Amino acid sequence: MTIRDQSACPVDAGFDPLSPAFLADPFAVLASLPREAPVFYAPSIDSYVVTRYADIETIFLDHETYSAAQAQLPLVQLVPEAAQILLAGGHQPQPSMVSLDPPAHTRLRSPTARAFTPRRVAQMEPRIRATVDQLLDAVIPSAPFDLVSALTFPLPATIIFGFVGIPERDWAQLKAWCGHRASLAWGRPSAGEQVHHAQNMASYRGYLRAFVATKATAREDDFASALLAIHDEDPDALTHEEIASILFSLSFAGHETTNYLIGNGVRRLLEDPARWDAVAADPGLIPGAVHETLRYDPSVPVWRRVTKRPVTLGGVDLPAGAKLFLWLAASGRDASVFPEPETFDPRRANATKTLAFGRGIHYCLGAALGRLEAEIALEALTRRFPRLRLVDGRPLSFHPNISFRGPQALWVQAAPD
Numbered sequence: 001m002t003i004r005d006q007s008a009c010p011v012d013a014g015f016d017p018l019s020p021a022f023l024a025d026p027f028a029v030l031a032s033l034p035r036e037a038p039v040f041y042a043p044s045i046d047s048y049v050v051t052r053y054a055d056i057e058t059i060f061l062d063h064e065t066y067s068a069a070q071a072q073l074p075l076v077q078l079v080p081e082a083a084q085i086l087l088a089g090g091h092q093p094q095p096s097m098v099s100l101d102p103p104a105h106t107r108l109r110s111p112t113a114r115a116f117t118p119r120r121v122a123q124m125e126p127r128i129r130a131t132v133d134q135l136l137d138a139v140i141p142s143a144p145f146d147l148v149s150a151l152t153f154p155l156p157a158t159i160i161f162g163f164v165g166i167p168e169r170d171w172a173q174l175k176a177w178c179g180h181r182a183s184l185a186w187g188r189p190s191a192g193e194q195v196h197h198a199q200n201m202a203s204y205r206g207y208l209r210a211f212v213a214t215k216a217t218a219r220e221d222d223f224a225s226a227l228l229a230i231h232d233e234d235p236d237a238l239t240h241e242e243i244a245s246i247l248f249s250l251s252f253a254g255h256e257t258t259n260y261l262i263g264n265g266v267r268r269l270l271e272d273p274a275r276w277d278a279v280a281a282d283p284g285l286i287p288g289a290v291h292e293t294l295r296y297d298p299s300v301p302v303w304r305r306v307t308k309r310p311v312t313l314g315g316v317d318l319p320a321g322a323k324l325f326l327w328l329a330a331s332g333r334d335a336s337v338f339p340e341p342e343t344f345d346p347r348r349a350n351a352t353k354t355l356a357f358g359r360g361i362h363y364c365l366g367a368a369l370g371r372l373e374a375e376i377a378l379e380a381l382t383r384r385f386p387r388l389r390l391v392d393g394r395p396l397s398f399h400p401n402i403s404f405r406g407p408q409a410l411w412v413q414a415a416p417d
């Protein structure tokens with residue numbers, strides 16, 4: 001890979017995070033990049049790639065300079081038909097809180113944080129344990145099985161959709177809509193695919209609007225009802241449309257992120273069976289293993305921002321409107337913060353410093369829930385399968401998008417004693 005200097009900013013014409021080589025092993029691409037270019041322009045995505053921990057942290061903490069408006073914009077320019085379908089379906093270019101700057105962001109974040117309390121998260125623990133047990137009871141331990149379809153995919157969907165209050169009959173449809181959302185905003189769909197995804201997004205938004213209207217007349221003990229109670233206090237401070245937008249955030253954010261976190265964690269522990277065996281022998285290592293997974297192989301490896309004004313970052317002059325590709329996965333391998341970054345170590349003292357959940361005003365609202373689900377899943381797996389192993393000859397594959405990464409299938413087998 002060659003980097004040439006152009007207008008004081010290095011340009012890497014070969015960098016493409018949707019290329020098969022990158023999707024297969026982004027860390028090999030990272031290792032091939034010159035360290036002296038921590039910020040460079042990538043024409044394939046019309047974005048500046050930011051790799052250093054300190055620069056990414058600076059960006060997260062300075063929302064006056066770096067806007068979140070880019071976070072969910074489609075990576076490719078949409079064809080007019082797809083754009084029209086989205087707008088007609090009430091899907092704005094900044095469709096939910098993670099793309100909004102203050103004060104619009106605060107308007108949505110505050111009631112969400114009020115309804116999504118640590119108490120509500122803690123109350124989910126028995127349900128998470130019961131769901132993990134139920135899913136693992138269905139596994140036949142004597143044969144190889146795909147851990148993604150058995151556990152990591154259904155678990156977070158069951159937990160977050162149940163928490164929000166979505167009827168179980170609609171879960172499969174919601175999972176499918178989430179897939180369209182990931183492809184549209186973070187992939188490189190063709191014109192025909194864009195239209196198909198846009199139609200699904202319009203249906204997804206329409207469903208959530210109808211769901212809020214129905215819920216308003218039939219409250220239960222769930223997150224949607226908690227938001228409606230906040231609406232009742234002051235209907236102008238939180239509208240039904242805004243509640244639907246918050247549910248649009250959570251129904252997606254609480255799902256693939258956690259599926260992939262668990263998948264990446266199990267994969268990295270099993271890559272070296274001694275790691276798995278150590279955690280099975282000492283479950284006290286599990287919280288550290290989850291943090292280390294978030295540092296070493298995060299399930300949200302990339303997030304995006306856009307500059308509001310000209311600014312110098314990592315020695316590079318950026319114009320206003322520069323799109324930034326915050327390579328969170330690279331920040332976890334920054335040796336100036338994490339010594340020996342290529343070593344996966346559940347005992348690493350400062351793994352909690354990871355930027356995998358962001359930083360600042362958009363810091364992930366579901367961080368505690370995601371970690372709890374991953375810890376409970378690892379506890380159950382190491383207890384039931386203390387000698388779990390990867391099945392040979394099953395290459396991993398990854399969904400073609402820039403921001404959500406984890407194995408699509410993970411074949412494992414409980415080794416005989």
Ligand code: HEM
Pocket residue numbers: 060068097098099109160249250253254255257258261298299300303356357358359360361362363364365366367369370371
């Ligand atoms: C477990 C793995 C997870 C990872 C790696 C992850 C990562 C992230 C990241 C990188 C952001 C953007 C931060 C920023 O822009 O500064 C974010 C925001 C967010 N996450 Fe998560 N997330 C995870 C799980 C969850 C779960 C389980 C939920 C919900 C229950 C959730 C809900 C949210 C919400 C609502 C936001 C937007 C917050 C805002 O804009 O103020 N996330 N997350």
